[in-house]
Amino acid sequence: MTNAAAVPSWATEDTLADLSEGEVLARIFPRLPQADTELLGPGDDAAVLSAADGRFVVTCDMMIQGPDFRLAWSTPHDLGWKAAATNLSDVAAMGARPTALVVAIAAPPSTPISVILGIADGLRDGCEALAPGCGVVGGDLSAADALTLSITAFGDLEGRPPVLRSGARPGDVVAHAGRLGDAGIGLGLLFRFGVDEQGVPSREQADLLKDRHGALVAAQLAPVPPINLGPVAAAAGATAMLDVSDGLAIDAGRLARASGVGIDFDSTALGDNRELALGGGEDHGLLATFPPHSSLPEGFRRLGAVTAEAGIVLVDGEPHTQGGWDPYRGWDGQAG
Amino acid sequence: MTNAAAVPSWATEDTLADLSEGEVLARIFPRLPQADTELLGPGDDAAVLSAADGRFVVTCDMMIQGPDFRLAWSTPHDLGWKAAATNLSDVAAMGARPTALVVAIAAPPSTPISVILGIADGLRDGCEALAPGCGVVGGDLSAADALTLSITAFGDLEGRPPVLRSGARPGDVVAHAGRLGDAGIGLGLLFRFGVDEQGVPSREQADLLKDRHGALVAAQLAPVPPINLGPVAAAAGATAMLDVSDGLAIDAGRLARASGVGIDFDSTALGDNRELALGGGEDHGLLATFPPHSSLPEGFRRLGAVTAEAGIVLVDGEPHTQGGWDPYRGWDGQAG
Known part of the structure; x- marks a missing residue:
């Protein structure tokens, strides 16, 4: 399914089309963090989480290749990290402690499995760094032309009223x-200098930019x-x-x-x-x-x-x- | 943004690109059912739901134009209904009573607002018919080339252990x-007879099919x-x-x-x-x-x-x- 000339580094690697959904999930799940609140994790029709104070906070956000990110700029790890970070932030903004995520990913069948595993690693590292004890309790895999991540995040108000x-x-x-402003500077740098001579997003140019302005670019990407x-x-x-x-x-x-x-x-x-x-x-x-x-x-x-x-x-x-x-x-x- | 020749019936209608995200949400929310468990609904960074027995069931599923549905066959109402039905079913399969949904929708900017409102109506009617008291408590709107619905559904085990x-x-x-089998027959009929002479999915052919085999086609679409x-x-x-x-x-x-x-x-x-x-x-x-x-x-x-x-x-x-x-x-x- 892959074009060896177009994606030389992936040519010998399994793509999603080479594996069954079950095989992909079997590779992803061991990489994901378990939630402290998880009573029943992935593998059944649904997960079961504890909600200690009888309530839970819920928010969702979708990230789509094109409008929300470019694969020339973001690594798969960046995508997983940012998807976690942005959703955890909405939970935190209610005054809640983030407890868990569910993650739906849609990707082209030609996507190398390493992209999906990189996203999983970014989700794990983002949860572990930003909200220890928060884990991924379920998900869904689908096919689409554009790589798409849809995250739902949960939180525990620990007995407090939500902050509205x-x-x-x-x-x-x-x-x-x-x-304040760093992510915006990073995005401006990427749009101006992370492109080739035709203005198309370029991994090589983005990598040069990361060498010089790593913190600002990272503020945008991760x-x-x-x-x-x-x-x-x-x-x-x-x-x-x-x-x-x-x-x-x-x-x-x-x-x-x-x-x-x-x-x-x-x-x-x-x-x-x-x-x-x-x-x-x-x-x-x-x-x-x-x-x-x-x-x-x-x-x-x-x-x-x-x-x-x-x-x-x-x-x-x-x-x-x-x-x-x-x-x-x-x-x-x-x-x- | 719309091509009047391609979409004559929508030419005078607002598209997503004509409205701000806030204006779209203001039109959607009044159409959606409120969840009995809703403590705080849409409008803040996150919603808050009650979880009476100290636990909640959660599942998610994504539906994408192309792999999962064709707009020539499914009405927007069908899409909302089916997105609700399939996720509610995963909750029910745990032995839980469905309580709430969060809904992320991504759509091309040229999408007529009536498509989004039709999806909202389908979500409402699906919840009301299949799981009274279940409501939509939050969501997200994004831009994408392919119409995408990502649903996360919640349930209440009412003190029982989950059925694994x-x-x-x-x-x-x-x-x-x-x-048992009706949805599969419906899909087979659509693939065989819901297409034009070139084999392209056709609304006109699908409508003829619905006149003759309405129940079987509905078993697939709604x-x-x-x-x-x-x-x-x-x-x-x-x-x-x-x-x-x-x-x-x-x-x-x-x-x-x-x-x-x-x-x-x-x-x-x-x-x-x-x-x-x-x-x-x-x-x-x-x-x-x-x-x-x-x-x-x-x-x-x-x-x-x-x-x-x-x-x-x-x-x-x-x-x-x-x-x-x-x-x-x-x-x-x-x-x-």
């Missing part, structure tokens, strides 16, 4: 944990969001929280509208490149509000204050005009 | 609830599996159970290997077309084993007995050679 977007009150402190700080913020009394996925200004606007408040950033706290801090997406930091005069948990940094103006984002008291990412409007469809 | 594939014992009764009988079988003491998705022989083989037993079907119980009953997939009935001399719950029919031969499927005591479906080997990739 809607709880911020005027006078609260606005704080952030994690990186982010390290502060997952553990979600439950910490909840325990410290956070009044509202969300995951900063589409850029600080857009996500602050969501929190502001949900809470019926304004979010006023201090420009001095946004660093030298204010537009990048406000507009750069995919850092997956945590934006949270805390009661007035709170001492912030370690890892959070004050960015401003909650005001009474309903539903708007300000910088130094002046309204900020938003820009940002929309999955349908922003899509260029290039597979890469 | 591995619990069958020699002497147990083998029983089945639901249809199945009605016996979801409620999963918990009933569990309460009646089922020793093993699974969802028959890939055909009776293949799925009986899975149960046989997991339990270390043989499954011996009585040919008289398999009906006139034994090969179709054994080989036709996608009916999503429930194959279960019950202790010897059990009186079967209403809706289950005796198909044979569990024997001591490890890991094999028999008919009237003779080994049965399996055939069936593999997602990578069986794929033809035609989009339709």
Whole structure:
């Protein structure tokens, strides 16, 4: 099924089409971490997880080759890591401790098995680094033209109420944990320098870029969001929280509208490149509000204050005009 | 973005590219059923569900245009219904009552909004008909070339142990609830008669087929599996159970290997077309084993007995050679 000239390094390797679904799964499962909450793992029609406090948190997100990643830039390990990281971050943003993932993967039949195993390794390493005890409890394998990862993640609120977007009150402190703008710089570098002379995403060019700007490119391809700080913020009394996925200004606007408040950033706290801090997406930091005069948990940094103006984002008291990412409007469809 | 000549009936309709993600979600959510277990629904980083007995069942499945469905044959409502039905069936096969779904949808930017709303309506009607009280608690929208639905489903074991594939014992009764072979006949009819003169899937030909063989085509496109009988079988003491998705022989083989037993079907119980009953997939009935001399719950029919031969499927005591479906080997990739 594979074209030896086009994929020389894979020519002697098994592809998905060479193996049965059962054989692929048998190679994947031993690489995946087991969840501490797992009562019944993969292999039956469904898994069974414990939910100690009688509730569970659930979120889902899909990553698709083209709109969401290019295989010329991301390694399979990057893909698994980022799929874990972004979903764990949504769980953490509720103030919950991530407990488990289920993972559906669709891939072309010509995909080398090493790609799927690399994704599995990235899922494992991402879970182990970002949320120890969180494991993969089930999944699904399908065929598709574009490599697709669909993740559902679960979390444990450990008896606490969830931290919603809607709880911020005027006078609260606005704080952030994690990186701000680095993933956006990394993506900008990849679009500008990670391409060949025709502008097509290039593995060779991306590798050169990684040699020179490894940390920034990694912030985009394999982010390290502060997952553990979600439950910490909840325990410290956070009044509202969300995951900063589409850029600080857009996500602050969501929190502001949900809470019926304004979010006023201090420009001095946004660093030298204010537009990048406000507009750069995919850092997956945590934006949270805390009661007035709170001492912030370690890892959070004050960015401003909650005001009474309903539903708007300000910088130094002046309204900020938003820009940002929309999955349908922003899509260029290039597979890469 | 749309080609008016190619899609005349959609030319004046909003597409996903015309609307923001928020606007699309605002149109979808009011159509979706709320889950009885929902503590916090869509709109935050994650949902929160109750898990009354301190556990929850979870399964996932992806449906992709081409390998899993053709838009020339399935209506958007069919897609939503089938996505619900197949996932609810995996929950039921554990002996659990389905409680909730999360739904990730990826679609081309040119997709008319009516397609997405039709899927939402199918999800709602499928949940309401097959598992009242089960709702959609969250989701994700992405861009992709191929329409893709990724569903994760949850269930409540209501204090019972899960019914595994591995619990069958020699002497147990083998029983089945639901249809057997109809979905396979429906698919065969579609492949043979639901195409134009060039063999390309055709909506017009499929509509003619639905006029004449509506029930068989519907068994394939919008199945009605016996979801409620999963918990009933569990309460009646089922020793093993699974969802028959890939055909009776293949799925009986899975149960046989997991339990270390043989499954011996009585040919008289398999009906006139034994090969179709054994080989036709996608009916999503429930194959279960019950202790010897059990009186079967209403809706289950005796198909044979569990024997001591490890890991094999028999008919009237003779080994049965399996055939069936593999997602990578069986794929033809035609989009339709």
